Amino acid sequence: MTENESAIWSAVQKGEFRAVARAISYIENGVRDFHSFLKKAPASSATIIGITGPPGAGKSTLVDALIGELVARGHRIAVLCIDPSSSFHSGALLGDRIRMSDWYDHPNVYIRSLSSRGSMGGLHPGILEISDLLKAAGFAYILVETVGVGQSEVEIAALADTTLLVLVPEAGDEIQMMKAGVMEIASIFVVNKADRPGADIFIRNLRRSIGPGLPYAPQAPVIKTNALLKEGIPGLVEAIEMDRGRRQEPAALYRLLAERAWYQLRKERMKGINKQELADKIGRAYSNGEDFNLYRFVENYQANYSPSRSSTSDNR
Ligand SMILES: Nc1nc2c(ncn2[C@@H]2O[C@H](COP(=O)(O)OP(=O)(O)OP(=O)(O)O)[C@@H](O)[C@H]2O)c(=O)[nH]1
Ligand SMILES: [Mg+2]
Numbered sequence: 001m002t003e004n005e006s007a008i009w010s011a012v013q014k015g016e017f018r019a020v021a022r023a024i025s026y027i028e029n030g031v032r033d034f035h036s037f038l039k040k041a042p043a044s045s046a047t048i049i050g051i052t053g054p055p056g057a058g059k060s061t062l063v064d065a066l067i068g069e070l071v072a073r074g075h076r077i078a079v080l081c082i083d084p085s086s087s088f089h090s091g092a093l094l095g096d097r098i099r100m101s102d103w104y105d106h107p108n109v110y111i112r113s114l115s116s117r118g119s120m121g122g123l124h125p126g127i128l129e130i131s132d133l134l135k136a137a138g139f140a141y142i143l144v145e146t147v148g149v150g151q152s153e154v155e156i157a158a159l160a161d162t163t164l165l166v167l168v169p170e171a172g173d174e175i176q177m178m179k180a181g182v183m184e185i186a187s188i189f190v191v192n193k194a195d196r197p198g199a200d201i202f203i204r205n206l207r208r209s210i211g212p213g214l215p216y217a218p219q220a221p222v223i224k225t226n227a228l229l230k231e232g233i234p235g236l237v238e239a240i241e242m243d244r245g246r247r248q249e250p251a252a253l254y255r256l257l258a259e260r261a262w263y264q265l266r267k268e269r270m271k272g273i274n275k276q277e278l279a280d281k282i283g284r285a286y287s288n289g290e291d292f293n294l295y296r297f298v299e300n301y302q303a304n305y306s307p308s309r310s311s312t313s314d315n316r
Helices: 003-013 017-028 059-072 087-099 127-136 152-159 169-177 180-184 199-209 233-247 250-269 275-287 294-304
Strands: 047-052 077-083 109-115 141-145 162-167 188-191 222-224
Touching: 003 017, 003 127, 017 109, 017 127, 047 059, 047 152, 047 233, 059 077, 059 141, 059 162, 059 233, 077 127, 109 127, 127 141, 127 152, 127 250, 152 250, 162 233, 169 199, 188 199, 188 233, 199 222, 222 233, 233 250, 275 294
Parallel strands: 047 141, 047 162, 077 109, 077 141, 162 188, 188 222
Antiparallel strands: none
């Protein structure tokens, strides 16, 4: 633990945005992990809210409206926008930034985009450390907006306290086609763009699909919003609080904490292992004239390069 690290951590605990930004960059780049502090951090009752849904459903507009409602209730809010690090989505992300720009200078709102580097289209592997750091910085709600592609929405649903699946009325036919797995990640269905025709029929059909023995997430409430006009937002916040309450029941809580432990364990075990390094080793074996056999390679790799030996970026 360096002195510099302690100084950053104490500034983080005071909620200083610049320290928060620096610390997140360190975690994002794998330079520091702040585990020595996170191990001692007091338990926090902050809520992590995942916001997922198809492109253009209005997730960022909804985040903007939620920030407004939560700030008005006196809370400090952090927002993480998952950047898929692909040029395909960079336009959309620029749009996000513009939509939330009202909040950039607000003293109780911290907004940050986060790459999904090194995680195959999922969340940034340091997402839990980053969330816990934000909790230590005193944010009561951490909103994580994912893009509706890849692994990130499935991962955030496992790790968040509650997950909003944002749909739009036009998704009527899509719902039939959406993979069951995607519908099942919802703790709360948000039917946004309720100003569009067909919203009520869509909501009725969706409610019919939800319930014990029915295909999708039993119990998940359906909330109707118009994010642009900020309609339905207080009701959404109530639904979030109720869902949060349900998740504090022991069985649900232990499952959630087990998901987080599993995610972190996997990360720790994979430390120091990357595909380029594997390709290099395989290439060297090939040039020595060896045949590649997956099982011999893995066995040999595990025997000679266990994470604890090959780890280089560990700063504890
Ligand atoms: N009519 C109507 N338009 C909305 C509503 N909410 C959002 N929009 C519009 O829908 C468009 C997409 O909104 P975003 O908030 O960027 O959607 P998103 O889901 O974040 O999009 P990606 O991040 O690109 O996946 C924008 O033009 C919004 O103004 C709504 O409730 N009603
Ligand atoms: Mg967006």
